[in-house]
Amino acid sequence: MTAETVDRRNKTKVADVLVVDDEDDIRELIELSLLRMGLATDAAASVAEARAKLAAGHYRMCLTDMRLGDGEGLEVVEYITEHCIDTPVAVITAHGSMDNAVAALKAGAFDYLSKPVSLEQLRALVKSALEVHKPQVKPEKAAANLTGESAAMAQVRSLIERLSRSQAPVYISGESGSGKERAARLIHSLGPRAEKPFVGVNCGAIPENLMESEFFGYRKGAFTGAESDRDGFFQAANGGTLFLDEVADLPLTMQVKLLRAIQEKRVRRIGDTQEIAVDVRIVSATHQNLKERVEQGRFRQDLFYRLNVIELKMPALRDRRDDIPVLANSILERLSAEAGMRPPHLTKRAHEALLAYSFPGNVRELENILERALALVLGDEIDIEDLHLDPGESEGLGSAPIDIGAAVGSTALQDYLDNVERQAIVEALGKTSGNRTAAARVLGVTFRSLRYRMERLGMKGEKNDKSDSGDEV
Known part of the structure; x- marks a missing residue:
């Protein structure tokens, strides 16, 4: 038996684990x-007794049943979340009571177990929980995965810090190229599972007829071509994190099987008669709107609620333009180091062009633009011509250069750019009597680009003639 612990706040000595x-x-x-x-x-044996013990001393962990004689285990979770933030708490739920488990996770529970309690799963959960508050050396590379000092990125990193201390499923939303997988890896690397596997799966890249075998594995002889036993993604990620990228692309039949595996924490390989316990943290992501897919009947609502216990929203690059210069320099330094060359610098005109660009492909597009420029540049500096930006995605409409100094001196740069863009669109719509298709031609952009800009700027124009519904949409 280990020595009893002493609370940092000079509370009385208590045991390692409080069992309620x-x-x-x-x-x-x-x-x-x-x-x-x-x-x-x-x-x-009760909520009141648990509160009294928690108030009197510090525990390394608490494990509570959800149904108690004088209340709900959720009350214990909420008390710990408010008063004992350094104490991870896990809940025990009745078989099939996933709503209670999800409610507890949302309230701040570390993880859950279902009755009948598997001692193997209990031991794995306790070991993981006790790792949470050990002093950890955070990898230097992890912080660099999400570069940027904007308010949006500071908020993202703060939430990731908190998420890394839990085992609750995380759903990462955001546009393509906004850094969802990097955020998932950072959640993993900062948590107690950092030394265990991180398995990333692109759900949209797996043929439907291979999904079950890829996720759960198979036994030798289970089907033609199964020449040996093989583990699936769940077994490969055991003890670590399973990242389900583009989870919206899962077919409905696979969604059912995935839901059961997540809830029961057990999987069965194809051709096997026995289930095996798996201990994985689920992190999922997609650039699609999962709520809309649920409403359309293309994604199971129960799986959506099971995955979306905590949501992390990754901001688009256009919503954190302050980060573009530091991102660009960081990317150039990395790409140059990989190529074994001295990093070129961006000219003022190139910086201004990047700040004025809408980046529909987000950070991934910025990286592609700079990688292309680095490959083609002849000197030691990258100018605006070397970037080869799509003029249809430029925020600075017209050929006149943007006066950055004047913009910053009078208002925020993004507000300045939005005002310039809004004024140009209004003038173009005025010249074309509100015909957006014709206005797009006047501005030298595609109809799709114009529609996107108007939506972003909150400009809800009417379609005034038939040409506005043409096939350019």
Whole structure:
């Protein structure tokens, strides 16, 4: 048995784990299992008793049943979240009561177990929870994965710090190229699973007839071509994180199987008669709107709620333009180092052009633009001509250069650019009697680009003639 811990706030000595359950036999079984792990335990049979013990001392972890004689385990979770933030709490739910599990995770629970409690899963959960608050050396590379000092990125990094301390499923939303996988890797690398595998899966790249075998594995002889046993993604990620990229592309049949695996924390290989327990944290992402796909009947609502316990929104690059210069320089330095050359610098005109560009492809597009410029540049500087930006995606309409100094002196740069763009669109619509297709031609952009800009700027114009509904949409 390990030595009892002492709270930093000078509370009384307490055991490692507080077990809260009003059923004596279950509580004793859990306590015995924890004792065999070398952990000192304390017990409470009610919400009131649990609160009193938590108020009197510090525990390294709390494990509570969801149904107690004088209330719900959710009350214990909420108390710990408010008063004992350094204590990870896990809940035990009745079989099939996933709504309770999701509610607890949203309230701040670290993880959950379903009855009947698997001792193997219990041990894995406790080990993971006790790792959460150990002093960890955070990898230097992790911080560099999400470059930028804008308010939007500061908020993202702050949330990632909190998410790394939990095992709750995370859903990362955002446009293509906005850094969703990098955020997922950062969540993994900052958490207690950092030394375990991170397995990334592009759900849209797997043929439907291979999905089950890829996710769950198969036994030798299960089907033609199965010449040996093979593990799936869940087994490969055991103990670590399974990242489901473009999860919206999963077919409905696979969504059912995935939901069961996530809820039960067990999988069965094709051709096997036995299920095996798996301990993985699920992080998912897509650039599509999952809520709309649920409404369209193309994505299961129960799986959506199971994946979307906590949402992390990745901002588009156009919404954090302050980060473009530092991002550009960082990317150039990395690409130049990989190529074994001295990094060229961006001219003032090139910087201004990048700041005025809308970046529909976000950070990934910025990287592609700079990689192309680096490959083609002849000197030691990259000018606007070397960027080869799409004029249809330029925020600075017209050929006159943007006076950055005047913009910053009078108002925020983004507001200045938005005002210039809005005025140009209004003038073009005035010349074409509100015909947006004709206005797009006047501005030298595509109809799609004009429509996107008007939506972003909150300009809801009417379609005034038939040519506005042409095939340019």
